[in-house]
Amino acid sequence: MIFVNLPRRDAAKSDAFYQGLGFEKNELFSNEVATSWKLSEQISVMALNEEFFNGFLVNGDNASFGEGTKQMLNAISAESEAEVDEFVANATANGGSVYRPAKSDAPGMYSAAVADPDGHVWEIVYMDMSAWAEGNVSS
Structure with missing residues (x-):
C-alpha cells in the first residue's frame, strides 16, 4: 500500500x-x-x-506547503480527456486552483495539474496507450 x-x-x-x-x-x-x-x-x-x-x-525539518520550490508532483491517471477536465473543474470548485492548465503534451497524452488548498500539486493525465503502443509518441 x-x-x-x-x-x-x-x-x-x-x-x-x-x-x-x-x-x-x-x-x-x-x-x-x-x-x-x-x-x-x-x-x-x-x-x-x-x-x-x-x-x-x-x-529540524518542517512541513512544506508548496511555496516556491516543488519537491514532488503527485500524478494520477484518467480514463479520458473529459475526466481530466472534470477533475480540474472539481478541484477548482472545491478550494483548489489550476497549477498548470490542461493541454496535449504529446500525441495521445492530455494532462493538467491542480494545487490543493495547501499548495500540494496533483497532476491528472490521460494517455491513449494505443498511440504509445503504435510508436506515435517520441520521447
Missing part, C-alpha cells in the same frame, strides 16, 4: 477539496489530526494537521 502523507493548515478546506474530487474518506484512519482519503484499494492520501505532520520529521 502507498500512503501519500501531506501536511494541511485547515482541515475543513483540505477535506472539502479531497471529498470534492470524489476520493472516499477512510474513517478507520481519520481523526481530529488526520483524514485518510482513498484513491484506490492500494493508494491513500493522508491529510495531516501541520503539527502532527511535523512530529514525523527529524533533523
